[in-house]
Amino acid sequence: MTIQKTLVNNTATLKLEGWLDTQTAPMLGNALQELESSVTALVFDFSELEYISSAGLRQIVAAHKKMNGNLTLQNVPDEIMDVFRMTGFDKHLNIV
Amino acid sequence: MKTKTHSLLKKSVIFFCIIIVIALFASGISSYFYNVAHIKKNSASQAKAGAAAAAEVIEEEDFNAIQQSATGEPYIKARKILKSICQSFDLEYLYLYVPDAENGSVRYIMTVASDEEKDAVIATERGLNVTVSATISSQEMSAWEGNYDYSIYEENNSYGHVYSWFYAVKNSEGTSVALIGCDYRIDRLTSQVVEETLLILLPMCIALGFIVVLFIIFMNKKVFAPIKLISSRMNSFIDERQKNLQPLAIHSDDEIQGIANSFEKMSNDINTYIETNQKLLTESVQAKVQMDVASRIQCGIVPVELNQKEEGYTLYGFAKPAKEVGGDFYDAFPLANGQVCLFIGDVSGKGIGAALFMVMVKTMLKDGLLSGLSPATALNTVNDTICRSNPEGMFATIFVALYNPANGELTYANAGHTKPVLLGDIPAPLQVESGVAVGLFEDAGITDCTARLCQTGGILLYTDGVTEAIDRNKKFYGETRLLASVKGVQLAKDCVEKLNGSVAAFAGGCEQFDDYTVLALFRQTGGEQKYTFAPVLSELERLRQILFQVANETFDKKKVYLACEEVFVNIVSYAKANQIEVRVKEVGDHLRVTFVDDGLTFNPLQEQPSKKSFNEFQSGGMGLTLIAKLSTPSYTPNPNTLTLTFTPKKA
Numbered sequence: 001m002t003i004q005k006t007l008v009n010n011t012a013t014l015k016l017e018g019w020l021d022t023q024t025a026p027m028l029g030n031a032l033q034e035l036e037s038s039v040t041a042l043v044f045d046f047s048e049l050e051y052i053s054s055a056g057l058r059q060i061v062a063a064h065k066k067m068n069g070n071l072t073l074q075n076v077p078d079e080i081m082d083v084f085r086m087t088g089f090d091k092h093l094n095i096v
Numbered sequence: 097m098k099t100k101t102h103s104l105l106k107k108s109v110i111f112f113c114i115i116i117v118i119a120l121f122a123s124g125i126s127s128y129f130y131n132v133a134h135i136k137k138n139s140a141s142q143a144k145a146g147a148a149a150a151a152e153v154i155e156e157e158d159f160n161a162i163q164q165s166a167t168g169e170p171y172i173k174a175r176k177i178l179k180s181i182c183q184s185f186d187l188e189y190l191y192l193y194v195p196d197a198e199n200g201s202v203r204y205i206m207t208v209a210s211d212e213e214k215d216a217v218i219a220t221e222r223g224l225n226v227t228v229s230a231t232i233s234s235q236e237m238s239a240w241e242g243n244y245d246y247s248i249y250e251e252n253n254s255y256g257h258v259y260s261w262f263y264a265v266k267n268s269e270g271t272s273v274a275l276i277g278c279d280y281r282i283d284r285l286t287s288q289v290v291e292e293t294l295l296i297l298l299p300m301c302i303a304l305g306f307i308v309v310l311f312i313i314f315m316n317k318k319v320f321a322p323i324k325l326i327s328s329r330m331n332s333f334i335d336e337r338q339k340n341l342q343p344l345a346i347h348s349d350d351e352i353q354g355i356a357n358s359f360e361k362m363s364n365d366i367n368t369y370i371e372t373n374q375k376l377l378t379e380s381v382q383a384k385v386q387m388d389v390a391s392r393i394q395c396g397i398v399p400v401e402l403n404q405k406e407e408g409y410t411l412y413g414f415a416k417p418a419k420e421v422g423g424d425f426y427d428a429f430p431l432a433n434g435q436v437c438l439f440i441g442d443v444s445g446k447g448i449g450a451a452l453f454m455v456m457v458k459t460m461l462k463d464g465l466l467s468g469l470s471p472a473t474a475l476n477t478v479n480d481t482i483c484r485s486n487p488e489g490m491f492a493t494i495f496v497a498l499y500n501p502a503n504g505e506l507t508y509a510n511a512g513h514t515k516p517v518l519l520g521d522i523p524a525p526l527q528v529e530s531g532v533a534v535g536l537f538e539d540a541g542i543t544d545c546t547a548r549l550c551q552t553g554g555i556l557l558y559t560d561g562v563t564e565a566i567d568r569n570k571k572f573y574g575e576t577r578l579l580a581s582v583k584g585v586q587l588a589k590d591c592v593e594k595l596n597g598s599v600a601a602f603a604g605g606c607e608q609f610d611d612y613t614v615l616a617l618f619r620q621t622g623g624e625q626k627y628t629f630a631p632v633l634s635e636l637e638r639l640r641q642i643l644f645q646v647a648n649e650t651f652d653k654k655k656v657y658l659a660c661e662e663v664f665v666n667i668v669s670y671a672k673a674n675q676i677e678v679r680v681k682e683v684g685d686h687l688r689v690t691f692v693d694d695g696l697t698f699n700p701l702q703e704q705p706s707k708k709s710f711n712e713f714q715s716g717g718m719g720l721t722l723i724a725k726l727s728t729p730s731y732t733p734n735p736n737t738l739t740l741t742f743t744p745k746k747a
Contacts, residue, residue: 021636021661022633022636022661022665023633023634023636023637050654051654051657051658053658053661053662053665053719053722054662054665054716054718054719054722055665057713057718058713058716058718061710061711061713064710064711065711079652079654079655082655083658083722086721086722086725086726087713087718087721087722087725088710089710092710
C-alpha cells in the first residue's frame with residue numbers, strides 16, 4: 001500500500017492505494033501520528049483502495065478520534081463500502 | 097537340387113550311330129533282296145542256258161545209242177559233254193531222265209555233277225535206267241510239252257537246296273523223248289548275295305562314319321564347347337563374379353555368339369543390379385538404425401504413458417505412433433503456481449522430419465508455458481518463431497490448457513487442433529475457436545478462453561488418429577462413438593482405457609495409419625486441500641495467494657480472504673498456537689475454509705459482537721462481525737476448529 005499525502009491550508013488529504021490490511025495498517029497508523037499538529041481536518045481518498053480489513057477499520061476509528069470527528073472519506077469504492085456497511089461504519093463516518 | 101545330366105555330345109553320337117545302323121540295316125535289307133532277285137534271275141538264265149545246251153548236245157547224238165549201255169562209247173561221250181557243260185555253267189547237277197507221269201516215277205539215263213567226288217557217287221546212284229518214284233512237277237510237265245514259260249522250280253532234298261530248270265530233248269520228229277534237268281545250288285547263291293551286299297555297304301559305312309566324326313568335331317567346337325563354357329560361368333556366377341566381368345572367349349558370328357553376348361549383357365546387368373542393391377541395403381540399414389534411435393528419443397520426448405494422480409486432479413496420457421516415428425505429441429506438467437499445464441498436438445507429415453519439427457515446437461511451447469505465459473501467448477510466440485523460418489512449410493495443430501486444481505478452472509487456447517471433449521454427465525465438445533495451426537501465418541491472433549470443470553468433470557484431449565481410426569470397411573470411428581465411450585467415467589485412466597477399448601473393438605485389428613494420442617484430466621472429487629502456516633502475520637500473503645487461487649470465480653475472492661484474514665489474525669494474536677492448518681474444499685457450490693490450530697481452546701463464536709460505541713472499535717471487535725457477515729462460521733474444540741462456509745457471490 002502506498003499513502004500520498006497532500007496538505008491544503010489545515011486540511012490534510014491521504015490518498016491510499018492498494019491493500020489496507022493487517023500488515024499495511026501500521027503504515028496508516030504512522031502516517032496519522034506524523035500529521036502536523038496544525039492539521040484540523042483529515043480527508044481519506046479511497047479511490048485507489050482495493051481492500052480493507054478490520055485492522056484498517058481500526059485505523060479509521062483512530063483517525064476519527066484524533067480529528068475529533070473531523071474526518072471525511074471520499075471516492076469510496078463499492079467493495080470497501082460493503083465492508084463499511086457490514087460493520088455499521090457507514091452510519092458513523094462522513095462519506096462523500 | 098542337382099539332377100544327373102547327360103552330355104549333349106554323347107547323346108548326339110548315340111543318335112547318329114542309331115541313325116547309321118538303321119540306314120545300313122535298311123539299305124542292307126533292300127540290297128539283299130535286290131541281289132537275291134538279281135542272282136536268282138542270273139542263275140535261272142544260267143540254268144536255262146545250260147539245260148538248252150545239254151538238250152541240244154543230246155539231240156545231236158543218237159539218243160537210242162546212248163541208252164544202250166552205260167559203258168558204251170556214246171554214253172561215255174555224252175556224259176563227258178554234259179559234265180563239261182555242267183562245269184562251264186557252274187551247275188550243281190545236270191541230269192538226263194525220262195519222266196513217267198502216269199506211274200509217278202522217273203527213269204534216269206545219266207547224271208553228272210561239277211564236283212568230282214559228287215560226280216563219282218551220282219554216276220551210279222542216278223545212273224542209266226535207275227528208276228525212282230517221284231511226283232512230276234508242273235514245271236517238268238510244261239517243259240515236256242515244249243513250253244518254257246514257267247517259274248523256276250525250287251527243291252530242298254538230300255542233294256541240297258537247289259533251283260531246278262528243265263528242258264525237253266526231242267527226236268527228229270520233234271517229239272519229247274527225255275528231259276534235261278539242271279540244279280543250281282541256292283546256298284552258294286546266298287553267300288554270293290551277302291558278299292555282294294557287303295561290298296556295297298562297307299564303303300558306305302566308312303563314308304558315313306567319317307561324316308559323323310567330322311560333324312561331331314564341328315558341333316563340339318561351335319556349339320557344345322561354348323555352351324559348356326557359358327554353363328560353367330552361370331554355375332559359378334556369384335562365386336566368381338569379378339572374374340565373370342571378363343568377356344567370354346567365344347568368337348563366331350552365329351546364334352551361339354548371340355547367346356554369349358546376351359549372357360554377358362545379363363551378367364553385367366545383374367552385377368549392376370547387385371551393386372545398386374547392396375548400396376541401397378547399406379543405406380536402408382543406416383536409415384533403420386537412425387529411425388530406431390529417433391524412435392527411442394521420441395519415446396523420451398513423448399511418453400507412451402503418463403499417469404499422474406495429485407491433489408485435485410487425475411491425469412492420464414497415452415500415445416501410440418502409427419509408424420516408428422510419429423508426428424503426435426503431448427505433455428502435462430505442474431507449474432510453479434500450482435496449476436497444471438497440458439497440451440496435445442499433431443505435426444503435419446510423418447517420419448524423421450515431422451519428429452524433428454515436433455521436438456522443436458514442443459520444446460519451445462513447454463519453455464514458454466513454464467516461464468508463465470498464458471496458453472494463447474505461448475502459442476502465438478511459438479507461431480511467430482516458426483513463421484520466421486519454416487523452409488519445409490511444416491505446421492502443427494496444438495491445444496493448450498492450464499488447469500487450476502484448486503478451483504477446477506481451465507484456461508485454454510486452440511491452434512487449429514481437434515476440439516477436446518468436456519467430460520461431465522453428458523460429454524460434449526469444448527466450446528473453443530478453431531484457431532490457426534502454428535507455422536502457417538504470422539499474427540495468428542490466438543486468444544485464451546476459460547471454462548470450469550464441474551465437481552466430477554474432466555477434459556479429454558485427443559488427436560485425429562482417434563476419431564479417424566478405421567474399421568475393415570474403411571469407416572471412421574468418429575466423434576459420436578468417442579462421446580458415447582467416455583460417458584459417466586470419473587477418473588482419467590479409466591476414461592483413456594475405456595476410449596482405447598472402444599476404438600480397438602471398432603478397428604477390430606485393422607492396421608491404423610495415423611498416430612493415436614489421448615490425454616485426459618479429471619477433477620478429483622471430494623478432495624480437500626490442506627495448507628500449513630506458521631502463526632505469524634507474514635504468512636498472510638501466502639494465505640491470500642492460496643485462497644485467490646483456490647476460490648473460483650463464483651466467489652468474491654476478496655471477501656473470502658477478508659473473513660479468513662480476520663480469523664488468521666485472531667489465532668496469531670490470541671491462541672498462542674504453534675501452527676495453523678487451513679483446509680479448503682468445495683462442497684456443492686459452496687466453499688468451505690477450515691482453520692485448525694493447536695493453541696488455547698477458544699470459541700470466537702461465543703463472543704457476541706458487543707454493542708460498542710463507534711470509537712471503542714479502535715480496540716477491535718469488528719473482525720468477528722465481518723466473519724459472521726461474510727460467511728457461516730461453525731466451531732468445534734480440541735483442537736480449535738473453525739469452519740467458514742462461503743456462498744457464491746450474487747450476480
